[in-house]
Amino acid sequence: MRATVMYGAGDVRVEDVPDPELREPTDAVVRVLRSCICGSDLWPYGSLPPSEHGERMGHEFLGVVEDVGSEVSGLKAGDVVVAPFVWSDNTCDFCAEGLQTSCRNGGQWGHDLDGGQGEAVRVPLAQGTLVQLPVGEDDPLLSSLLTLSDVFCTGHHCAVKAGAGPRTTVTVIGDGAVGLSAVLAARRLGAERIILMGRHKDRTDLGRDFGATDVVGERGEEAVERVRELTGGDGAHSVLECVGTRPAIETALGVVRDGGVISRVGLPQYGDVPMGADAFMRNITLTGGVAPARAYIEELLPDVLEGRIDPGRLFDRTIGLDGVPDGYRAMADREALKVLIRP
Amino acid sequence: MRATVMYGAGDVRVEDVPDPELREPTDAVVRVLRSCICGSDLWPYGSLPPSEHGERMGHEFLGVVEDVGSEVSGLKAGDVVVAPFVWSDNTCDFCAEGLQTSCRNGGQWGHDLDGGQGEAVRVPLAQGTLVQLPVGEDDPLLSSLLTLSDVFCTGHHCAVKAGAGPRTTVTVIGDGAVGLSAVLAARRLGAERIILMGRHKDRTDLGRDFGATDVVGERGEEAVERVRELTGGDGAHSVLECVGTRPAIETALGVVRDGGVISRVGLPQYGDVPMGADAFMRNITLTGGVAPARAYIEELLPDVLEGRIDPGRLFDRTIGLDGVPDGYRAMADREALKVLIRP
Known part of the structure; x- marks a missing residue:
């Protein structure tokens, strides 16, 4: 599949990477419908030291479940889901307190994992991490729903x-x-x-x-x-x-x-x-501090679904995957407020 | 009357100062029954630049009302009262929110005012500042009640x-x-x-x-x-x-x-x-931050009066006014935990 990799400050590329597949029985694989570029992505865009391996990018995404591991219940292929920008088991004591960003078993996207700025993502601890959305793959609310991944919850x-x-x-x-x-x-x-x-x-x-x-x-x-x-x-x-x-x-x-x-x-x-x-x-x-988006999604979801809030208006540019490098540039130059990606 | 004046680091004296008297119709004059030395008094004791006029000391005291101004209601001569370490009107919006330390009309003891480490104190905004105590002048609870002035409320x-x-x-x-x-x-x-x-x-x-x-x-x-x-x-x-x-x-x-x-x-x-x-x-x-003691006194008072808490145990030395300079030394040398003053 194709995904975004940052090789250093200002050096963002979209290239072929291995397709995600289930590795743990708690995994899911999600095909990305919508992703975006975060203001926090601009910090490495401005200062990441050059490297040969690069960093997979993107921590905000919404997509369709393609496959789930044997220990994942409540989710099945075809479900539309949103992922918070930190993955978590949603069962440990920190998660129970609403601090999923300190989950005892969770972590961040990218690094050794897929990022959201690509065609698909292997999601660890999928049952705890993903939140099912009662919408179809082409719902006009997708962009507002995507903001529950990070920016609006933040x-x-x-x-x-x-x-x-x-x-x-x-x-x-x-x-x-x-x-x-x-x-x-x-x-x-x-x-x-x-x-x-x-x-x-x-x-x-x-x-x-x-x-x-x-x-x-x-x-x-x-x-x-x-x-x-x-x-x-x-x-x-x-x-x-x-x-x-x-x-x-x-x-x-x-x-x-x-x-x-x-x-x-x-x-x-x-x-x-x-x-x-x-x-x-x-x-x-x-x-x-860093926002435990997972703690807030269910609470905020009805207001988005019923149109009482429309945080999707934050997106003022929509691109495909090929446009991601220019999307970074546009956000860094303040040409765009927030860039939506449709892979 | 006699009161404590600090003339510089390590230079604490007890000397004659003018007797307090009503200046504003909102004032009261309180004869001090108990006072004490605060850990925060040790900061100037360690570092106050020398001066000729000196600083009046003490912001924790409990005493007997001797006189009240014409606009003070609810207090009369003979009442035993405790004073929080910041005086306040107790009616402005900050006071109403329980932040009497930011009172729009309040202030701190000492400086141009009397301090608690003396025989008596002119209390500005007496009606807002003082809290009446249902005890006599020789009640064994006086030392615990004194801690409501600052240390226990803090x-x-x-x-x-x-x-x-x-x-x-x-x-x-x-x-x-x-x-x-x-x-x-x-x-x-x-x-x-x-x-x-x-x-x-x-x-x-x-x-x-x-x-x-x-x-x-x-x-x-x-x-x-x-x-x-x-x-x-x-x-x-x-x-x-x-x-x-x-x-x-x-x-x-x-x-x-x-x-x-x-x-x-x-x-x-x-x-x-x-x-x-x-x-x-x-x-x-x-x-x-700095504790709005005034906000807490009524709430804590019953527990002290009924003996459920005994913060007066913090006082491990009792002195008269003449002993104040040595009291500072003893607290600075960690010989005493907290020094009670009976003027």
């Missing part, structure tokens, strides 16, 4: 951990696909006011559609001042940090209200968080 | 913010008065297992009396390993960081379970917290 995790809800003022840092997902998730949870910090009008316009009540386009200190003005000088109860850089976390500390929560879902490109005496005296909480 | 805040409760394993870092308070608070909240990290046997023995189920006396990496062994390799759900140093927060990160919470109540002597990608991938939360 925004939701961010909003949940931040305590977004009625009577909260939320500030979302970042107008990328995760930031816009966080806006949509915060609105879904009933947040009263949602301030989106972002500077790309096409993206913040979508953010307004998703529920942002205010947009702050300034940068740095000026942006912090603007959010403070909008919140009567106090800052926001819940700050959803969807970027992952040190300036973003500094901005978060600047716009959070005393007693408030900063929830982060952007993979930190920093080692230290400046939370010394000031954050202490203000009782600021830092939470969030 | 331990309680730490445990509450950490989510300590039934089915949680708690690790408390620090065997000082706050750490031991955190142990007692975690037990009160129903924590299943409480691992106390501390190296002073007399203190950890009191910790066991307060509810610690395990004591870890090792240091650094060895201590982290020991806590991990005790928790099946996983670490603790709730880590109560009661020291405030960078090594303590590093230890906290080492002993916290994936998805767990680090709650800190030791004033940070560091500017940055090492919570980069590792803490992110493990979904670690950092919370806590």
Whole structure:
């Protein structure tokens, strides 16, 4: 089959790889219907050291079960399923607590496994990992359903951990696909006011559609001042940090209200968080982390199926597998917000 | 009257100062029955730059109302009251949310105000700040009641913010008065297992009396390993960081379970917290901060009055005002755990 392999920064190729097959009785093989490129794929795209073997790419996908191992129950060939971006047994104590990203037996796609940016994937621990979807192979909701694999669940995790809800003022840092997902998730949870910090009008316009009540386009200190003005000088109860850089976390500390929560879902490109005496005296909480998408899929699914939320609007470009290298480039150049792949 | 003034590191004096009197109609004047020295007083004791005017000291006290201003209702001369270590109106939005440490009109003792380590105190916003106690001036519970001013409420805040409760394993870092308070608070909240990290046997023995189920006396990496062994390799759900140093927060990160919470109540002597990608991938939360003692006093009071908890056992030395300079020395030298003052 054909799949995406990254050989180093900027070097993405689509090439022939071995067809996936069942290896363990707990495996399934899934033919990919939809996949996409993640903002987090851009970190290795910018910095992966060159290698001869390369890295299989893609951790967001939705597809059709082609085969299941003898120990997989509840799934059969022909089922349409979505895979969260971390696979897990969904039975260990961490999974039972809703922290499937720390599953005792789980792991990440790619590396020694297939990635989602290919024609098919061998799925380990398929029964725990995959969630069946009550739709056909050409359902118009597929792109929104694909976001349950990662991006919308990540925004939701961010909003949940931040305590977004009625009577909260939320500030979302970042107008990328995760930031816009966080806006949509915060609105879904009933947040009263949602301030989106972002500077790309096409993206913040979508953010307004998703529920942002205010947009702050300034940068740095000026942006912090603007959010403070909008919140009567106090800052926001819940700050959803969807970027992952040190300036973003500094901005978060600047716009959070005393007693408030900063929830982060952007993979930190920093080692230290400046939370010394000031954050202490203000009782600021830092939470969030890699999102256990598996924990949220069933809860979010009805809202997608019934059209109450439409996170598929995040995809502003659709490509085939051959277009993947250019899809990376387009996202890195901010030409595209999020690229959908139809293998 | 006589009161404690610190003129620089190691230079604590008890001297004559002006008698407190009502200045605002919202003031009260309280004659101090019991006060104490706080672990946080040892930071300036170790590092305060010399000054001619000095700093009035003490933020934990309990006493008898001598006079109240015309706008103070619900309090009268003769009432026994306890003061939290931050004064507040107890009516603003922050106070209503239980964050009296961020009160829009409140502040800290000392500086331009009287401190608790003296014969009497002018209390601003007395109606919001003071909590009446149903005891007499010589009640044997006074020392336990005094801990509601700061140290026990601080331990309680730490445990509450950490989510300590039934089915949680708690690790408390620090065997000082706050750490031991955190142990007692975690037990009160129903924590299943409480691992106390501390190296002073007399203190950890009191910790066991307060509810610690395990004591870890090792240091650094060895201590982290020991806590991990005790928790099946996983670490603790709730880590109560009661020291405030960078090594303590590093230890906290080492002993916290994936998805767990680090709650800190030791004033940070560091500017940055090492919570980069590792803490992110493990979904670690950092919370806590300066404790809004005022928010907790009514809730904790019955347990003290009815003898279910006895945080007054933290006091292992009692002195008069003249003994205050030596009391500081004894706490700094770790000769005394916590020094009670009877002016």
